[in-house]
Amino acid sequence: MAEVLARLEGVSRTYQKGKEKVEVLHNLDLQIPTGDFVAIMGPSGSGKTTLLNLLGGLDRPTSGTIHVGGAELTAMSNSQLSHWRSTNIGFIFQFYNLLPVLTAQKNVELPLLLTSFSSKERAERAAIALDIVGLADRARHYPRELSGGQEQRVAIARAIVSDPSLLLCDEPTGDLDRETADEILKLMQILNREHGKTIVMVTHDAQAAQYANRTLHCDKGTLEAREAA
Numbered sequence: 001m002a003e004v005l006a007r008l009e010g011v012s013r014t015y016q017k018g019k020e021k022v023e024v025l026h027n028l029d030l031q032i033p034t035g036d037f038v039a040i041m042g043p044s045g046s047g048k049t050t051l052l053n054l055l056g057g058l059d060r061p062t063s064g065t066i067h068v069g070g071a072e073l074t075a076m077s078n079s080q081l082s083h084w085r086s087t088n089i090g091f092i093f094q095f096y097n098l099l100p101v102l103t104a105q106k107n108v109e110l111p112l113l114l115t116s117f118s119s120k121e122r123a124e125r126a127a128i129a130l131d132i133v134g135l136a137d138r139a140r141h142y143p144r145e146l147s148g149g150q151e152q153r154v155a156i157a158r159a160i161v162s163d164p165s166l167l168l169c170d171e172p173t174g175d176l177d178r179e180t181a182d183e184i185l186k187l188m189q190i191l192n193r194e195h196g197k198t199i200v201m202v203t204h205d206a207q208a209a210q211y212a213n214r215t216l217h218c219d220k221g222t223l224e225a226r227e228a229a
Contacts, residue, residue: 025047040216056089096152104143111161
């Protein structure tokens with residue numbers, strides 16, 4: 001049985017909205033084994049993105065504990081969390097967030113600027129990441145010279161360049177047509193199965209969820225397991 005990479009215990013997240021307190025996640029328990037590929041579905045406002053942000057150390061729970069890769073996120077300072085994220089988490093979003101003035105190569109190198117790698121090492125790692133996503137021949141191209149699918153591949157290369165243990169994906173194919181979306185999802189399967197990346201993906205797309213190993217449904221702050229079709 002695979003070891004547990006991420007574990008949430010009794011996690012709740014409440015926000016203050018005017019005079020009212022809104023509980024987005026309620027006493028949530030979750031275990032994500034190393035090498036898993038989990039799809040999280042649910043209606044807007046159900047807490048899916050909040051859950052991703054908690055797993056990535058971008059937000060803190062109101063109560064409960066979160067462990068990822070042996071680190072207790074709820075016990076870290078903001079600066080400790082920032083350093084931890086830079087080496088342990090890769091983020092992939094619906095919108096690619098590439099800098100238009102930088103080439104694909106330089107966009108992929110960006111997360112490594114927070115590390116001690118030399119410029120040569122950063123370039124080598126970025127080249128490897130671009131090769132993995134099938135864009136070695138587009139390294140010198142700018143985002144405006146790439147298709148939407150290619151831009152998302154660059155964003156995925158950027159997410160994996162620091163060799164993180166966990167990839168967090170928020171609607172990664174939401175801005176793509178069906179054919180291109182399927183290509184990106186097949187790439188994510190390769191990252192999971194051949195490169196050992198643990199993936200948590202939030203999606204509204206039932207077809208996208210079928211690429212995952214299992215599906216969880218988030219509603220009213222709780223999670224329910226559902227088998228992928």
